[in-house]
Amino acid sequence: MSHLMNTYARLPVAFTHGNGAWLVAEDGTEYLDALAGIAVNGLGHAHPKLVAALAEQVGRLIHVSNVYRIVEQERLADRLCELTGMDEVFFANSGSEANEGALKLVRMFGHKHGNPEAQTIVMEHAWHGRTLATLAATGSDKARKGFDPLPSGFIRVPYNDLAAVQRVAAAEPRVQAVWLEVLQGEGGIRVADAEYLRALRRLCDERGWLLMVDEVQCGIGRTGKWFGYQWAGIQPDVITLAKGLGSGVPIGAVLAGGAARGTFGPGNHGTTFGGNPLACRAGLETLRLIEEEGLIDNAAAMGSRIRAGFAAALKRVPGVVAIRGQGLMIGIELDRPCGDLVRQALASRLLINVTQERVIRLLPPLVISAHEADEIVARLAPLVRAFVAAPEQRAA
Numbered sequence: 001m002s003h004l005m006n007t008y009a010r011l012p013v014a015f016t017h018g019n020g021a022w023l024v025a026e027d028g029t030e031y032l033d034a035l036a037g038i039a040v041n042g043l044g045h046a047h048p049k050l051v052a053a054l055a056e057q058v059g060r061l062i063h064v065s066n067v068y069r070i071v072e073q074e075r076l077a078d079r080l081c082e083l084t085g086m087d088e089v090f091f092a093n094s095g096s097e098a099n100e101g102a103l104k105l106v107r108m109f110g111h112k113h114g115n116p117e118a119q120t121i122v123m124e125h126a127w128h129g130r131t132l133a134t135l136a137a138t139g140s141d142k143a144r145k146g147f148d149p150l151p152s153g154f155i156r157v158p159y160n161d162l163a164a165v166q167r168v169a170a171a172e173p174r175v176q177a178v179w180l181e182v183l184q185g186e187g188g189i190r191v192a193d194a195e196y197l198r199a200l201r202r203l204c205d206e207r208g209w210l211l212m213v214d215e216v217q218c219g220i221g222r223t224g225k226w227f228g229y230q231w232a233g234i235q236p237d238v239i240t241l242a243k244g245l246g247s248g249v250p251i252g253a254v255l256a257g258g259a260a261r262g263t264f265g266p267g268n269h270g271t272t273f274g275g276n277p278l279a280c281r282a283g284l285e286t287l288r289l290i291e292e293e294g295l296i297d298n299a300a301a302m303g304s305r306i307r308a309g310f311a312a313a314l315k316r317v318p319g320v321v322a323i324r325g326q327g328l329m330i331g332i333e334l335d336r337p338c339g340d341l342v343r344q345a346l347a348s349r350l351l352i353n354v355t356q357e358r359v360i361r362l363l364p365p366l367v368i369s370a371h372e373a374d375e376i377v378a379r380l381a382p383l384v385r386a387f388v389a390a391p392e393q394r395a396a
């Protein structure tokens with residue numbers, strides 16, 4: 001009997017080590033990693049420069065406390081603000097926790113601006129985390145089921161639908177923020193239109209609302225820009241980050257700028273571990289290596305290559321509804337549930353994921369080479385073709 005709480009239907013494989021885009025299992029089998037720990041290991045596995053920096057940091061200082069100055073934290077905040085044009089950063093330990101911080105910020109902002117019942121507009125199919133507040137904001141009935149009562153203060157609208165947000169604006173005076181992923185990951189690799197995002201920015205300016213973007217999955221170079229919102233040329237008021245920021249060392253961040261700047265004061269928010277020297281060194285080294293190795297351009301190029309590869313290999317294959325994404329966030333939507341493909345890919349020594357039941361999700365490391373990109377297509381496309389051709393898989 002396992003003593004692990006039964007929260008995951010785990011695949012029957014355990015890895016002992018990795019190298020770049022490859023993971024090695026206990027029995028020595030090598031797997032091509034097209035998931036990167038769900039958008040975490042942007043630098044791939046065991047990047048030698050990251051390993052050296054972390055080893056040096058571990059040998060010197062892992063943790064102190066946020067009651068002291070932390071130089072690595074100050075440097076990482078400076079770098080993140082340089083990259084985003086934001087003004088200040090709070091460091092947390094995960095995406096959910098960064099998002100909790102952002103939600104607390106909206107509430108505090110409302111209280112300070114005469115709106116003590118601040119409401120946040122959130123999206124259908126959004127994914128913001130599994131703590132109570134982030135779960136309330138998450139647009140998955142399956143994830144929320146059984147956890148009522150959840151915190152209130154959210155108004156849900158369809159994604160990419162400006163008119164829906166405008167209707168809420170007309171009807172609900174307590175709105176204080178709009179919160180979205182500019183590219184929904186768990187929601188099925190859906191990219192928001194740039195014009196929609198620009199219109200949201202204008203609406204937020206007109207209304208005095210905060211525009212908040214959850215870049216936990218799509219940030220840190222994955223879409224082919226440092227941050228997904230940069231494709232639309234907008235400037236958010238609040239940005240949350242996690243996943244790719246620490247290359248696997250847990251770290252999350254809430255960035256605030258513009259009107260949101262200065263919302264929190266001493267005592268309003270805090271954390272024991274968040275932003276400790278080890279986590280921030282991981283963040284600094286990750287950002288440095290992404291830049292040094294040109295990994296953002298690589299993400300854009302390899303993403304296009306993989307999408308083009310699938311477009312050619314799955315051309316006119318009935319059952320393949322769409323191939324979409326941005327950079328190295330890639331979705332292949334089928335017309336039927338396809339969770340079983342995850343196991344089939346594993347048997348072909350390829351690590352993938354399926355979300356929204358019928359969308360194959362690929363999130364390879366940013367270091368992926370052209371050869372490895374082609375190998376993802378070569379391993380997966382035949383499985384997809386066979387899957388949609390198999391009579392027992394035909395959609396009802």
Ligand code: PLP
Nearest residue numbers: 094095096127128129185216217
């Ligand atoms: N926000 C987004 C967009 C995510 O994709 C996720 C996780 O998948 C989260 C938040 C939650 O992050 P974490 O699992 O680190 O709490």
